[in-house]
Amino acid sequence: MEDIVYGLYVTVIGVTVVFTILGILAVTVYLLKYAGPKKPVAKAEKVETVAEKRVEEKINVEPSVDKDTLSMITASIIAFQDVKRRELEKIDLFRKYPGLSKLLYLAGIRYKAYVNISLQGVSKRVLVEEIGPGRYIVVLNGKKHVVAISRRGS
Amino acid sequence: MLEYLASIWKNIVMIIVGLILVYLAVKKEYEPLILLPIGVTAILVNIPGTGLAEPPHGFLYLVYHYLIETEVVPLLIFLGLGAMTDFGPMIANPKSLILGAAAQIGVFVAMLSALTLGFHINEAASIGIIGGADGPTTIYLTVKLAPHLLGATAVAAYSYMSLVPLIQPPVIKALTTKEERLIRMKQLRPVSKRERIIFPLTAMIIIGFLVPSAAPLIGMIMIGNLFRETGVVERLRKAASEELMNIVTIFLGIGVGSTMQADRFLNLDTLLVLGLGVVAFASATAGGVLFAKAMNLFVKEKVNPMIGAAGVSAVPMSARVVQRLAHEEDPENFILMHAMGPNVAGVIGTAVVAGVFLSLLGG
Numbered sequence: 001m002e003d004i005v006y007g008l009y010v011t012v013i014g015v016t017v018v019f020t021i022l023g024i025l026a027v028t029v030y031l032l033k034y035a036g037p038k039k040p041v042a043k044a045e046k047v048e049t050v051a052e053k054r055v056e057e058k059i060n061v062e063p064s065v066d067k068d069t070l071s072m073i074t075a076s077i078i079a080f081q082d083v084k085r086r087e088l089e090k091i092d093l094f095r096k097y098p099g100l101s102k103l104l105y106l107a108g109i110r111y112k113a114y115v116n117i118s119l120q121g122v123s124k125r126v127l128v129e130e131i132g133p134g135r136y137i138v139v140l141n142g143k144k145h146v147v148a149i150s151r152r153g154s
Numbered sequence: 155m156l157e158y159l160a161s162i163w164k165n166i167v168m169i170i171v172g173l174i175l176v177y178l179a180v181k182k183e184y185e186p187l188i189l190l191p192i193g194v195t196a197i198l199v200n201i202p203g204t205g206l207a208e209p210p211h212g213f214l215y216l217v218y219h220y221l222i223e224t225e226v227v228p229l230l231i232f233l234g235l236g237a238m239t240d241f242g243p244m245i246a247n248p249k250s251l252i253l254g255a256a257a258q259i260g261v262f263v264a265m266l267s268a269l270t271l272g273f274h275i276n277e278a279a280s281i282g283i284i285g286g287a288d289g290p291t292t293i294y295l296t297v298k299l300a301p302h303l304l305g306a307t308a309v310a311a312y313s314y315m316s317l318v319p320l321i322q323p324p325v326i327k328a329l330t331t332k333e334e335r336l337i338r339m340k341q342l343r344p345v346s347k348r349e350r351i352i353f354p355l356t357a358m359i360i361i362g363f364l365v366p367s368a369a370p371l372i373g374m375i376m377i378g379n380l381f382r383e384t385g386v387v388e389r390l391r392k393a394a395s396e397e398l399m400n401i402v403t404i405f406l407g408i409g410v411g412s413t414m415q416a417d418r419f420l421n422l423d424t425l426l427v428l429g430l431g432v433v434a435f436a437s438a439t440a441g442g443v444l445f446a447k448a449m450n451l452f453v454k455e456k457v458n459p460m461i462g463a464a465g466v467s468a469v470p471m472s473a474r475v476v477q478r479l480a481h482e483e484d485p486e487n488f489i490l491m492h493a494m495g496p497n498v499a500g501v502i503g504t505a506v507v508a509g510v511f512l513s514l515l516g517g
Contacts, residue, residue: 007269007278011262014510021364021506022255022499026248028356032349 065145072117072124073138073145079115080128080136087113164416165200172196172414175309184316188289188407192309195411196419207412214412222409223301227402228294229374234399235290235501236354236378237391239469243494245349246342249449249457250492254499256445257465258507260285260438264430271426276300279511281427284311285434286504287318287468291371293410295508299515305414306424310431318471321432323479325439326463334447335483337458339492350383361506368509372502438466442496457492464493467500 065073088094088101104111112129127139134149159166175193179186199207199214207214221227244250265282273281276299283295284307292311296304314321327335354376362369381391413419446462460479464472473493480487 003275003278004266004269006275007266010275010279010511010514011266013514014262014507015259017365017510018258018503018506019252019255021361022251022503024360024364025357025502026251028360029245029248029251029349029353032245032352032356033343 068119069140069145072119072126072140073147075117075119076115076126076128076138076140077136077147077149079117080113080130083113083115084111084130087111162202164420165202167420168200168414168416169197171419172200172411178313178316182316185312187403188312188410189309189316191404191407192312192411192414195408196305196414199412199415207415214408217405218409218412221405222293222304223297225294225297225370227406227409228290228297229370230398230402231290231406232371232374232505233378234394234402235469236375237381237395238399239375239379239382239498239501240494241353241379241498242345242350243342243491244496244498245345245353247492247495249453250461250495251499251502252449253442253446253457253462253496254465254501254503256462257438257442257496257500258286258503259441259445260434260436260466261504261507263437263441264434267433268426268430271430273423273426274300276515277303277423279515280307281430282434283307283504283508283511284314284427284431285438285466286500286507287311287315287435287438287466287472288501288504289315290406291467291504291508293406294371295511298512301413302418303423303427305410305419306427307431308410309414310428313428314431314435315468315471318435318466318468319475319478321435322439322463322466322472322475325436326443326460326476326479329440329443330447330459332483334450334459335479336487337456338484338487339458339461339489340455342491342495347383347385351380354379354383357502361502361509365506365509365513367512368506371505371508375501375505435466439463439472442466458487458489461489461493461496465496465500465503467497467504469497469501470494472500473497 084101088098094101110129110131112127115126115128117124117126124140129137129139131137136147136149138145138147172193172195175189175196178184179190179193195214198204206212207218209215209219244254261282263282264285265278268278268281269275280292280296280300280303283292286292289308289311292307293304296307300307358369358373358376361372378391378394381387381394442462442465443459444462445465446457446459450456450459458480460476464476466472473490476493477488477490480489
């Protein structure tokens with residue numbers, strides 16, 4: 001019985017201490033927020049945007065494409081790039097100098113591959129052909145989609 | 155022959171227990187890093203006549219005596235944990251610290267339950283700390299307060315940590331409504347490097363002054379965390395979180411396993427410890443969830459009460475469990491990072507509770 005009473009005493013002290021300490025830490029952490037770097041003013045943001053010259057990526061697809069098809073096209077291109085990278089890595093020359101793969105266009109070589117894409121349980125076999133830098137033909141459900149991914153400075 | 159078998163039946167039972175631990179580690183992948191060395195060592199120390207765990211020269215005795223009994227290994231584990239822990243989600247949401255504290259209620263519920271079952275207060279505290287779901291803290295405290303229970307408490311702590319996906323969901327579902335489980339929380343703010351560096355230093359100083367006996371645990375975790383967050387000692391961070399962590403985990407497993415000798419482990423107390431371990435985990439989960447529900451009565455931005463359950467440390471297992479449950483209710487609800495806040499706060503909370511026990515019970 002004595003042990004249980006002492007146990008209750010330990011419990012009261014323990015709960016009080018743990019809540020007090022973690023409470024103090026919570027307040028400290030809350031105050032720490034103000035130790036962080038100040039938000040840059042609008043003017044500074046403008047300068048930074050120009051200086052960084054960030055590159056925006058824009059994907060052009062036919063406006064009539066629905067959301068599911070767009071997802072399939074996007075996933076197909078990502079999968080295609082992975083397949084292409086893995087295939088080219090098998091060749092010593094491209095493994096050592098990956099940039100050389102870009103010269104394939106100059107030689108008139110177009111890389112194409114079939115990729116399997118599954119969306120909401122429906123699996124599709126999609127043909128992707130790279131017709132130029134950032135330009136692809138995606139054949140999905142027998143329909144040809146021409147996709148261009150352009151990189152340009154803002 | 156029969157006489158011989160009768161004299162070693164306890165050893166045979168313990169070898170079977172060791173084999174079960176090995177099975178759980180290998181086949182079920184329940185905390186294999188720790189349960190595999192514990193299981194194998196439990197088999198080894200129960201082979202009669204090896205003298206491996208016998209003082210003064212048995213190898214396993216030396217490992218236990220110099221590395222576990224001196225608390226070197228549990229503290230080094232804390233150093234590694236600190237180097238691997240991201241306090242960012244907790245810093246971004248200070249409320250999560252309070253949820254981390256709330257889950258410690260489970261420690262005290264289990265301690266009081268152990269007391270009513272007749273355990274001595276020191277033993278009850280060692281059993282209760284299992285509810286913190288923090289293996290190194292459990293070992294650290296048990297070595298100081300009730301070393302004879304080390305094998306049982308360590309096995310309970312690590313086994314139940316791996317069983318968090320089974321223990322927590324029924325408790326969470328029983329204490330929350332569907333509407334509460336559907337609550338979405340707004341994205342956490344980014345945390346600056348400065349905050350990440352100031353936090354461990356501040357926490358170490360505050361806790362060190364208020365609960366000096368928790369200073370070794372908190373100190374080591376914060377040193378490790380500073381290795382990580384300062385970004386200037388990448389080699390030390392890597393050493394603490396990888397090489398050193400792996401080495402001390404091996405010694406921790408072997409050291410704990412060496413205490414699982416038949417005459418010390420095979421008794422009613424062990425079964426009670428294992429049973430109370432479940433009580434500890436379940437009540438810690440309940441404490442966190444109920445406190446989060448209570449918190450919702452007062453705060454403007456409601457929290458999903460399930461994140462309170464992550465206040466039992468078990469990093470990152472319990473946060474993942476919470477995310478899984480949220481995902482089951484609403485596939486587009488992502489609360490993993492919100493759950494990581496109470497999760498890492500729980501580690502600090504358990505270390506503080508251990509410090510309180512050491513101060514009051516004179517370990």
